[in-house]
Amino acid sequence: MEFQPLLPYFASLLSAIIVGVIAYVFFKTHTDNEEGRRRFLIHKDAQGKILPLRLQAYERVTLFLERIDPNSLLIRIKPTSGNLDTYENALIGSIEKEFEHNLTQQIYLSTESWNVVKTTKNATIQLIRQTAMNEKVETSSKLREMVLNHFMDQLTPSQKALVYIRKEVSELY
Template identity: 30%
Template sequence: MDLSKYFLYASSLTTAGVVVTMLAYYMFGRQAKANGGNINAMPVADDKTPILQLRLQAHERMIIFVDRINPANLLLRLHQPGIEISALQLLAVNEIKTEFQHNITQQLYVESATWNVIRKLKDDTIAMVNNAVKNLPADASGVELSKNVLHYMSEIEENPYELTIGLIKQDIHQLF
């Protein structure tokens, strides 16, 4: 009698094993067919989805950064009635530096060449504000600083902020 219980137990284990094997083959066999017969190949999109999302978010943040440091937006946002030139200069430079520091980690997800352009644009914007102050009297108003910077921007043939946003968009399109 013990031998019959043993065979009954062994046959039920064998049946369960066959069922599990068939289920596994059915589930992974479809994946293997989709991957050209290679059962070890996993879908690539699932593995890279989180990094792709991070890269897209980084590009979005860089577009926002470039837009926020654009003098046309920056000076309008920071302007206060009666603000002195030195106060507006300090506010503008601090705002640019703060925005940049807030987004510094995004360089991990943006192409190196694009990051270098963004960093140079930040430095050039600070230099533009500082140079505009040099050409004005010390008692000038913040309005004069804004006019001076915006006049300089109007003389530039191609808007560097628009060009940088275009470069960021090109990077995004390369991801797809």
């Protein structure tokens, strides 16, 4: 069998395959670029709508951190009696209530930020409990005094958390 008469057919077939491969690569690249462009535009549109919600969530969390800061918490919630346990429960109850009120904000915060908020809440509650268990603390007034004195020369957990939140918000822009 002779291949001479088939050679023009193979040459035509080879050139058709090359043109087909080039066309496939071109259209594949084009459709991938278009898909990427569409995704970018959708993401950009979503960012325009979500960014204000995220900023609002950070504002709410900032307010929460300010409200549970021992310096403001102890001034805002005054003891109604000298009973230490009642005052301790009122302080912790206020912190828990504030936290529950702002629980939905975690949707818009990063996981790290939300963990910082939870850690701050728990650290503040733990500080109040530990101070209340101190033998020198017998009344609600003494509890207030001891907690406030504890943070005279150092940052409160809320202040540390606010530094982290500010840094993260500055990265949103």
